[in-house]
Amino acid sequence: MVPKKKIDEILDGYDPSKLTIATLCSHSSLQIFHGARKMGFKTLGLVTKNNQKIYDAFPLAKPDRFISYSDYDDMEERAGELLDENVVLIPHGSFVEYMGAKKFEDFAVPSYGNRAVLNWESDRDKQRSWITSAGAPMPRLITDAREIKEPVMVKYHGAKGGRGFFIAKDYPDFKMGIDNSQPYTIQEYCLGTRYYLHFFYDPLKTDGYRIKQGGSLELLSIDRRDESNIDEMYKLGSIEDAKRHGLYPSFVVTGNTPVVIRESLLPKAFEMAENIVNRSYELFGGMWGPFCLETVVNDKLEFRIFEISTRIVAGTNPFINGSPYAEMIYPGMSTGARMAMEIRDAVQVGKLKTLIS
């Protein structure tokens, strides 16, 4: 991981009045550029495929310029060009996934958020230990498949974006479905409704929902995910039926829809989020900015967290023009704009370094 000291030295060389917000052109980049422009920043799109043209279609989200790379090695080697532009990177899920968490950790360009979180997010065991030691409930882990007595979700390690998941209703079902050549994890299948809660932790904010760690916690929006092909599979009859026709369920995220949750669930949601943030400071120096608790709510109105994303998620994209929750904090604010606002405000009080690693 790039030492924080090195990043701070780079920031010392930056002209804080001329920062450029940069990100990889994918995932939530339209929202990130749109928000950065709103807050008065110059913007820079990092391109590895020839896909700049799409930004012409959304002029208020088009970065001021692009840099094209042949691959991520090329990007790494040409880090100096970004430093010349006073770049602050905004990482998003695809940025980290495509570059590789290891390479991203070592990429010597100032990056919004805490790089140390990557290690705790990408390792499923560490993630579980973080969340559960914060007192937040996760689906139960099943270590011996023969103990499957209820429906379970099986996840192959390294499965991305919902590929390589399957649901087994019992042990025979598991045995039929499992590919033993790959490592996997078995979790209790938590039946309920899925909510992706888009929180934002601002370590510099001194009003609002204050937490033990010192800053303030916000909830900016909530989405549900569309998954192909599971979402419409029932139209073919039951899933068992579909399997007999050679169609197996998959869970590839293709889109996002807006949602709000029962107001009485909010205190519980904030409590979980607060504990997870507080715990992050104890474990690895903290998590700030946007993060997403990926939850399911069962019919007893209890949350289970099946995953955490420690940066902006694509589920915030339905809210580029505001959300019912943001309306009660900063009307019309997206998560992309919120990050830019935090960077802008930190610059004004001379605290940019606390947000960057």
Added chain:
Amino acid sequence: MVPKKKIDEILDGYDPSKLTIATLCSHSSLQIFHGARKMGFKTLGLVTKNNQKIYDAFPLAKPDRFISYSDYDDMEERAGELLDENVVLIPHGSFVEYMGAKKFEDFAVPSYGNRAVLNWESDRDKQRSWITSAGAPMPRLITDAREIKEPVMVKYHGAKGGRGFFIAKDYPDFKMGIDNSQPYTIQEYCLGTRYYLHFFYDPLKTDGYRIKQGGSLELLSIDRRDESNIDEMYKLGSIEDAKRHGLYPSFVVTGNTPVVIRESLLPKAFEMAENIVNRSYELFGGMWGPFCLETVVNDKLEFRIFEISTRIVAGTNPFINGSPYAEMIYPGMSTGARMAMEIRDAVQVGKLKTLIS
């Protein structure tokens, strides 16, 4: 029920330029406080659990102050404190449910809307008689279980928030599922898409969609409900299959999503709403303010009303930042703000008493 005369005497003692909007801190209270603040009112949160902190997270929806109660008896005994603040209560579903309809009817604090509606809403037979005598279609009631010849919805009396409902496909299915120790109702199961239509009846408005009763009817938004665990149960195979694994469907509302309906359904929807409002004046002195027709639309594009809510529903929460329907009446208006606007306007023309009971 508190006599209207007593409420009017209390209102005579109020300073109408210093009204305070108050509600119970749950359900749609964020929206109610947010709307009341927008319209320039002081706001007061009534708290029975220690859950004030959540309002810090949404500063534009945070009430000016809170009053904490040990329970609803305490709230009732301390009604005088509310009168000192010139309080107008906004009831919502949870307020009435938690306090109890009977206790709420007798709570001697001016309350927005007509208290007499409670009795017609909480008694299923009276509700059915009101709706059907207004000419609006409801699912058929089945009085003898042996006559179940098609799928039915069985509701135990007093079932709240979707607990204690079940679907039976035929008579054997019903016999398997029924718990005879509890009283229940059997209704035709209406297959289709569910729409929760958020109407608003303003008895003082003299333009817009005028109805026989004299005022004007609005449609502010429409939602669909997320229900745990029925919504994602199909992922385990068919429901029959899930039952074999000990998982039974439940219908607990956990969230709400925005939706619009076919434009050609709107005239029918308004006609039903108008007839139900007109009939409410004949039966019990009227229903005004927000109400929700909970409907299903079948594949012949016919509505069935399976329930009415006679006050603000949580399904309006996705629209705190406006809705496609509100945009064509009052851009950016939520149901919470609409109520506050009506109270503000009634004060200006000296007609507050007509809205309060």
Added chain:
Amino acid sequence: MVPKKKIDEILDGYDPSKLTIATLCSHSSLQIFHGARKMGFKTLGLVTKNNQKIYDAFPLAKPDRFISYSDYDDMEERAGELLDENVVLIPHGSFVEYMGAKKFEDFAVPSYGNRAVLNWESDRDKQRSWITSAGAPMPRLITDAREIKEPVMVKYHGAKGGRGFFIAKDYPDFKMGIDNSQPYTIQEYCLGTRYYLHFFYDPLKTDGYRIKQGGSLELLSIDRRDESNIDEMYKLGSIEDAKRHGLYPSFVVTGNTPVVIRESLLPKAFEMAENIVNRSYELFGGMWGPFCLETVVNDKLEFRIFEISTRIVAGTNPFINGSPYAEMIYPGMSTGARMAMEIRDAVQVGKLKTLIS
């Protein structure tokens, strides 16, 4: 089809500073009137049923006046009244369907968009040839039912709004379900998530996402459709199960919900849309204004287009108050307002004729 020359002569007689936007009162007319008013146009509602009252409920979307017709013959005969008002018609799905495509083609009133597109949209074979010759992927057509080896969608010709569709999982299933007395088409059933992409092609725009044809392409919003009764059928068990109780799936659109797609799908979506627009100019003189690609995204993140709508779709109605995509082009803009803006701008540069046929 009315010759373009005749339409141009009519336009020569119009006072371009006094145009009136008119449409049939249904489908997306509220949005069309709302948008036209926003852009400063006079508006006129064409009514065949006695349904004007609904517009009172939405004053910002109420047309300045109405004309009532006994039927579409009456409308045709009284075309002169529209010309007296300098009317530009905005066609929508129901307008064309109710009037009949043939009659609409011959209706001698200036109409936004290219009438010639109707012929290529309403004939399924021509539509398929247009889309596929543009290089865009469609579900595979199965010409011999005995070759059904995977789930298929069967569509009876002339089936409207989702009636007369059925899904067959295999050949025996097909044989059981088919009504051989009606002509039908068999298509591969594409399993995935459905997205209705609301594009807008502006032939006069010289910045933004430029295409070969010369103008510029926009994506204004995306919706998913609610369909009765298929959407909630799974609650009765599997579809097979429902059939045993005499309930058969139907696909009647009753409403629309907002959605966004994975950002990485956008370049592909624009590429398809561009090719389809370019091809329309080669085949029949072009398609401009709003059009909708009705797609499914499978779990390999590939699009299939199962239909194109060549004018405003009702799926844009959730976005009367803006959309996350419009926010990055024209904040708060609906498709209805976008059409009016294009007409207004064309008038200003003396190019109205290029938009009208």
